[in-house]
Amino acid sequence: xxxxxxxxxxxxxxxxxxxxxxxxxxxxxxxxxxxxxxxxxxxxxxxxxxxxxxxxxxxxxxxxxxxxxxxxxxxxxxxxxxxxxxxxxxxxxxxxxxxxxxxxxxxxxxxxxxxxxxxxxxxxxxxxxxxxxxxxxxxxxxxxxxxxxxxxxxxxxxxxxxxxxxxxxxxxxxxxxxxxxxxxxxxxxxxxxxxxxxxxxxxxxxxxxxxxxxxxxxx
Amino acid sequence: xxxxxxxxxxxxxxxxxxxxxxxxxxxxxxxxxxxxxxxxxxxxxxxxxxxxxxxxxxxxxxxxxxxxxxxxxxxxxxxxxxxxxxxxxxxxxxxxxxxxxxxxxxxxxxxxxxxxxxxxxxxxxxxxxxxxxxxxxxxxxxxxxxxxxxxxxxxxxxxxxxxxxxxxxxxxxxxxxxxxxxxxxxxxxxxxxxxxxxxxxxxxxxxxxxxxxxxxxxx
Numbered sequence: 078x079x080x081x082x083x084x085x086x087x088x089x090x091x092x093x094x095x096x097x098x099x100x101x102x103x104x105x106x107x108x109x110x111x112x113x114x115x116x117x118x119x120x121x122x123x124x125x126x127x128x129x130x131x132x133x134x135x136x137x138x139x140x141x142x143x144x145x146x147x148x149x150x151x152x153x154x155x156x157x158x159x160x161x162x163x164x165x166x167x168x169x170x171x172x173x174x175x176x177x178x179x180x181x182x183x184x185x186x187x188x189x190x191x192x193x194x195x196x197x198x199x200x201x202x203x204x205x206x207x208x209x210x211x212x213x214x215x216x217x218x219x220x221x222x223x224x225x226x227x228x229x230x231x232x233x234x235x236x237x238x239x240x241x242x243x244x245x246x247x248x249x250x251x252x253x254x255x256x257x258x259x260x261x262x263x264x265x266x267x268x269x270x271x272x273x274x275x276x277x278x279x280x281x282x283x284x285x286x287x288x289x290x291x292x293x294x295x296x
Numbered sequence: 297x298x299x300x301x302x303x304x305x306x307x308x309x310x311x312x313x314x315x316x317x318x319x320x321x322x323x324x325x326x327x328x329x330x331x332x333x334x335x336x337x338x339x340x341x342x343x344x345x346x347x348x349x350x351x352x353x354x355x356x357x358x359x360x361x362x363x364x365x366x367x368x369x370x371x372x373x374x375x376x377x378x379x380x381x382x383x384x385x386x387x388x389x390x391x392x393x394x395x396x397x398x399x400x401x402x403x404x405x406x407x408x409x410x411x412x413x414x415x416x417x418x419x420x421x422x423x424x425x426x427x428x429x430x431x432x433x434x435x436x437x438x439x440x441x442x443x444x445x446x447x448x449x450x451x452x453x454x455x456x457x458x459x460x461x462x463x464x465x466x467x468x469x470x471x472x473x474x475x476x477x478x479x480x481x482x483x484x485x486x487x488x489x490x491x492x493x494x495x496x497x498x499x500x501x502x503x504x505x506x507x508x509x510x511x512x513x514x515x
Binding site: 192199202218219222223226227229230231234254256257258259 | 411
């Protein structure tokens with residue numbers, strides 16, 4: 078797809094830019110330096126990016142667009158879809174770990190970039206909340222907002238630990254943490270029918286799930 | 297207290313500035329206009345604020361400092377303390393509703409201010425997470441992060457609805473919404489303990505298994 082090719086071209090420029098920022102400092106690196114390192118003209122650079130700052134967060138733009146397409150194509154449970162989208166974002170950041178690590182090193186030195194990053198990160202939250210609004214129009218808005226805030230915060234926390242080299246948490250760890258976040262609808266369901274299960278603490282969750290399915294039928 | 301007097305003086309300037317921004321537009325209003333309206337000199341203005349932009353978010357600075365003092369003085373349950381701090385912030389915004397409404401009108405017209413607001417809002421989240429880290433050092437970090445993200449998002453959601461005139465939700469409504477947010481601590485069960493899980497009957501077993509894994513650790 079032409080769109081993906083353009084995205085990959087942009088990511089290659091991002092890699093060069095982040096390497097230069099890390100080596101020479103953000104302020105000292107010019108657009109001409111980046112263009113020269115990436116083997117492109119200044120004109121081509123400005124066809125792809127509005128500014129030097131834009132380069133740093135270009136992969137976020139790609140991630141956001143990818144997550145948006147993923148959600149638009151999804152027909153399953155809407156809460157699951159948001160979790161799958163977040164896990165997809167995390168998986169790609171894991172794959173591009175070098176970019177994420179280099180960006181972290183640049184961003185933490187430049188307060189204006191740190192602020193820009195907070196704003197960028199907030200766009201994921203908004204994307205997910207809007208998706209839940211569209212797909213679950215009868216859901217309580219606060220439930221949606223609490224869910225997406227906790228989901229994106231969990232993702233960002235594990236990503237931050239990864240780029241700092243503090244954690245080797247992978248996609249499965251993220252999934253487990255995200256599963257603990259309450260989804261809307263529970264309030265209505267809990268008014269209808271609750272299950273109280275008592276089991277030994279060391280019972281494996283898979284076994285428990287199987288036992289519950291057997292006891293309760295198709296949950 | 298002298299500190300409070302200074303804060304109130306600053307808030308009075310904020311009120312004049314926001315009124316002028318609403319009347320004349322943000323760009324068209326100068327620091328000299330604000331100083332004249334507040335009956336202070338340009339020099340006094342710049343002793344209190346670094347810039348025109350700073351004026352808009354001055355009450356956030358006051359709120360953050362107040363919340364920080366509140367938490368530092370609190371000796372009760374740490375999760376409760378965060379909720380009380382958030383409710384306190386909301387109560388003051390309700391009291392200063394005019395400032396909040398005027399700011400909303402200015403901020404939504406100026407993208408740079410909107411971004412600055414997102415960054416400002418993020419500082420509450422960081423304050424609360426740091427407090428929980430200090431007070432509950434054995435808690436799981438993800439549990440803290442999920443809690444503060446959901447708590448601040450809930451506050452911001454109800455505040456936004458209030459300033460848009462979409463909701464008359466008060467402190468009691470906020471408390472009810474915040475009470476639904478799970479707190480950490482569930483993991484501390486010892487090996488030979490039983491787990492009692494209560495969940496909606498229609499919760500998928502796979503989600504339940506994931507949620508239990510996240511809550512209880514490696515079972």
